[in-house]
Amino acid sequence: MEEESIWMENVWWKDAIGYQIYPRSFQDSNGDGIGDLQGIIQRLDYLKDLGIDFLWICPFYKSPLDDNGYDISDYQDILADFGTMEDFDELLKEVHKRDMKLLMDLVLNHTSDEHPWFIESRSSKDNPKRDWYIWKDPKDGKEPNNWESIFSGSTWEYDEKTGQYYLHVFSRRQPDLNWENPEVRTALYEMVNWWLDKGVDGFRIDAISHIKKRPGFPDMPNPEGKKYVSSFDMHMNQEGIHEFLQEFRDETYGKYEHALSVGEANGVSTDDAHLWVGDKGKMDMLFQFEHMDLWDYETGKGMDVIGVKQALTRWQKALEHNGWNALYIENHDKPRIISSWGNETDYWRESATALGAMYFLMKGTPFIYQGQEIGMTNVYFDSIDDYDDVAARNLYKDQLEDGISEEDILYTLGKTSRDNSRTPMQWSSEENAGFSTGKPWLKVNKNYPEINVEKQLQEKDSILQFYKDMIQLKKDHKIFTYGSYDLLLPDDEQIIAYKRELEGQTAIIVTNLSDQQATWPVEDDLVLTDKHIVLNNYEVEPHEHVKDIPLKPYEARVYLI
Numbered sequence: 001m002e003e004e005s006i007w008m009e010n011v012w013w014k015d016a017i018g019y020q021i022y023p024r025s026f027q028d029s030n031g032d033g034i035g036d037l038q039g040i041i042q043r044l045d046y047l048k049d050l051g052i053d054f055l056w057i058c059p060f061y062k063s064p065l066d067d068n069g070y071d072i073s074d075y076q077d078i079l080a081d082f083g084t085m086e087d088f089d090e091l092l093k094e095v096h097k098r099d100m101k102l103l104m105d106l107v108l109n110h111t112s113d114e115h116p117w118f119i120e121s122r123s124s125k126d127n128p129k130r131d132w133y134i135w136k137d138p139k140d141g142k143e144p145n146n147w148e149s150i151f152s153g154s155t156w157e158y159d160e161k162t163g164q165y166y167l168h169v170f171s172r173r174q175p176d177l178n179w180e181n182p183e184v185r186t187a188l189y190e191m192v193n194w195w196l197d198k199g200v201d202g203f204r205i206d207a208i209s210h211i212k213k214r215p216g217f218p219d220m221p222n223p224e225g226k227k228y229v230s231s232f233d234m235h236m237n238q239e240g241i242h243e244f245l246q247e248f249r250d251e252t253y254g255k256y257e258h259a260l261s262v263g264e265a266n267g268v269s270t271d272d273a274h275l276w277v278g279d280k281g282k283m284d285m286l287f288q289f290e291h292m293d294l295w296d297y298e299t300g301k302g303m304d305v306i307g308v309k310q311a312l313t314r315w316q317k318a319l320e321h322n323g324w325n326a327l328y329i330e331n332h333d334k335p336r337i338i339s340s341w342g343n344e345t346d347y348w349r350e351s352a353t354a355l356g357a358m359y360f361l362m363k364g365t366p367f368i369y370q371g372q373e374i375g376m377t378n379v380y381f382d383s384i385d386d387y388d389d390v391a392a393r394n395l396y397k398d399q400l401e402d403g404i405s406e407e408d409i410l411y412t413l414g415k416t417s418r419d420n421s422r423t424p425m426q427w428s429s430e431e432n433a434g435f436s437t438g439k440p441w442l443k444v445n446k447n448y449p450e451i452n453v454e455k456q457l458q459e460k461d462s463i464l465q466f467y468k469d470m471i472q473l474k475k476d477h478k479i480f481t482y483g484s485y486d487l488l489l490p491d492d493e494q495i496i497a498y499k500r501e502l503e504g505q506t507a508i509i510v511t512n513l514s515d516q517q518a519t520w521p522v523e524d525d526l527v528l529t530d531k532h533i534v535l536n537n538y539e540v541e542p543h544e545h546v547k548d549i550p551l552k553p554y555e556a557r558v559y560l561i
């Protein structure tokens, strides 16, 4: 307990609530159809009122937008679409004025092919920056190996001018930086410190588990004889990565006491989590991927309730006394959660709130992705022309070539595309959902007259109100931040339930994550009455201690005893 109380005093981010902004789609302030920094300023009071403590804003650096800003051409400039450096300074000031904090999105695995470093690097084989990226000779007239890019196709792009290939784990316009070169690392650290000196409060660190590549760049085993083979095993969480991470931390945010570091840690499991976070760690928390299957394009799988609770519990337990979890169920890389795990047609409100309660009150710092708090859903565009995402467009092209029908591809994208979560934020029932007075860069979801902030602010049982209540509850009782975690009903296929305990208090979070009624066999030592309920998404009948409690479809309850 003593250790916990030290944490409680010293660390601002353990009892904080994070909110992720996708700036292009959050709020447009000047009618060009693109969200911008001034637009974010206009909505800060909304976020404060919701109970948000810090913002993570997706990239707004200068970029040719091949991957919507994750392809940076100048780390120290703002893309004109979003505003100017003065707008950024004003935003930071306005965030701090409201006693909130701001995290930037740091993209260090790769740059844009328009970054001056890459332009130099590709200009000739003996350019001093040649080795800042990863260049290889062709093998038998073809790519140096069979690695497949996360965004489809080969990870290698041929460059006519010098007759070599460069490596790109993501799009071909996102060449990977060569972290083995100390000059690259120093240049990145200087840039990171420049932002810290400006007063930003920390970073979400993009794709950081990919910075180390397998030495020798060997082919992937290819028993099926495919053209390219999924190559995560060669460039994700590779041996030796921790030397880079340690140095990065020591040279940058490690020197800034209050800076928060959140790593996007694809491929990190609980077995090696303690090398990433905790007393030997290099970051404060991680976005782990084990419950979310990122980059998974299989459709219609629905929610694997047992799989999700096992993955989340594994992380809860692994970081129980050492380290800290970042909790999330949505982001800009995943379709909307109600559309994939909930039931947007029959139990929209109920499934949104039950899924919310399921993850939010675990031990860790919860993040909300813009629009999640009002239950935004997938967009289901009916033409490929409406899609913007490079991953969606690549997938479309590849699958067409493989002879898959257009209808089937659009079905897949409707379920899985990242554009599902990138449609404009639905603020009101005004034209374009109050996002912009101009033509939005990506179409607004047609359901905005029903699903929007303004409407939900007026309804006392709205999803938005539920989120507000849940945030307030977490802030009012430190058990939800510091209490221990124990999974209940490990084998139940409908219910996810867990117990938190702190200093003689107990909280029970129970969620039925199916569209059928469920029965909750209450453990014998739990004496629960309706008077203990502090959060619920259905009206609850008065009840004294009972053995089996029926739960309606997507019912969620929190008891505090």
Ligand code: GLC
Pocket (backbone or CB within 6 Å): 067, 070, 071, 107, 170, 206, 207, 264, 332, 333
């Ligand atoms: C991360 C980002 C994603 C981006 C990729 C490449 O996974 O979240 O949006 O496409 O990195 O930078």
Ligand code: CA
Pocket (backbone or CB within 6 Å): 028, 029, 030, 031, 032, 033, 034, 035, 036, 081
């Ligand atoms: Ca704008």
